[in-house]
Amino acid sequence: xxxSNAILEKISDLRNQLTPKGRILAxxxxxxxxxxxxxxxxxxxxxxxxxxxxxxRFVSRLGYGTYSQFQQVLRDHxxxxxxxxxxxxxxxxxxxxxxxxxxxxxxEMDNLKQLFKTLDMEILERVIHMLKNSPDVYVIGSRMSYMxxxxxxxxxxxxxxxxxxxKGSDTTTLDWLGMAHSESMVVIIATSRYPNELxxxxxxxxxxxxxxxxxxxxxxxxxxxxxxxxxxxPSRYIPFTGSPIAISCLINFISFELAxxxxxxxxxxxxxxxxxxxxxxxxxxxxxxxx
Numbered sequence: 245x246x247x248s249n250a251i252l253e254k255i256s257d258l259r260n261q262l263t264p265k266g267r268i269l270a271x272x273x274x275x276x277x278x279x280x281x282x283x284x285x286x287x288x289x290x291x292x293x294x295x296x297x298x299x300x301r302f303v304s305r306l307g308y309g310t311y312s313q314f315q316q317v318l319r320d321h322x323x324x325x326x327x328x329x330x331x332x333x334x335x336x337x338x339x340x341x342x343x344x345x346x347x348x349x350x351x352e353m354d355n356l357k358q359l360f361k362t363l364d365m366e367i368l369e370r371v372i373h374m375l376k377n378s379p380d381v382y383v384i385g386s387r388m389s390y391m392x393x394x395x396x397x398x399x400x401x402x403x404x405x406x407x408x409x410x411k412g413s414d415t416t417t418l419d420w421l422g423m424a425h426s427e428s429m430v431v432i433i434a435t436s437r438y439p440n441e442l443x444x445x446x447x448x449x450x451x452x453x454x455x456x457x458x459x460x461x462x463x464x465x466x467x468x469x470x471x472x473x474x475x476x477x478p479s480r481y482i483p484f485t486g487s488p489i490a491i492s493c494l495i496n497f498i499s500f501e502l503a504x505x506x507x508x509x510x511x512x513x514x515x516x517x518x519x520x521x522x523x524x525x526x527x528x529x530x531x532x533x534x535x
Contacts, residue, residue, distance in 0.1 A: 386412030
């Protein structure tokens, strides 16, 4: 896993081996990476007074197959460095509301396309089989990612037994992991800016030898080094508070596939849940109200 500043170090290390125009590109990227991450090849070439071909060769020299791959790595670096105030400055708050709505929708559509293109289906299949076969499943999130952890954990409880949702900020999470069955499975969902408490939890799970699956939004997530399997739902943009669509879609797919893999046992499990709903009057029932 590359460290968060590895791409800038790579550019700096390569600088002396570049052509004069290549060095101009390198200096510009290192100086203003937050601007470059949003530039097309044409815009970057024009800002440095070089050709687009020079940009393409520069990216290839760095070891990236496409400009899009280079830009994604640069975007991940920038995302780990930004504070809330800096993110707010990048939100185009002066944009008309209707235009901003369109902007947000199209960004999320791009993120879904990126998920579709980059997700490793073999890893996904292994994760789903782990969810089926593990005796106990612990789903953990913190801060922003707790929303996803609760959603995933809640969904899994409708499909199988022995699922527990835990908060990374609650130290009793470590107690639960310490008492977990050796064949248990932990799912940690971690999104930028990656709380230290989740890193601590992942390190602890690894030390215990518990199978750990990570769901995250970037290949630069610091928890990857502790995970047995990692599923990445990348964001192509710098979010203000978060980008929920791609990870939510991934969780939905996992739930559907797991239910299909378990088969008829899901129906028996859900019949018990529905009986509990009925006996304890959990949900609004139109017939029961007589309306």
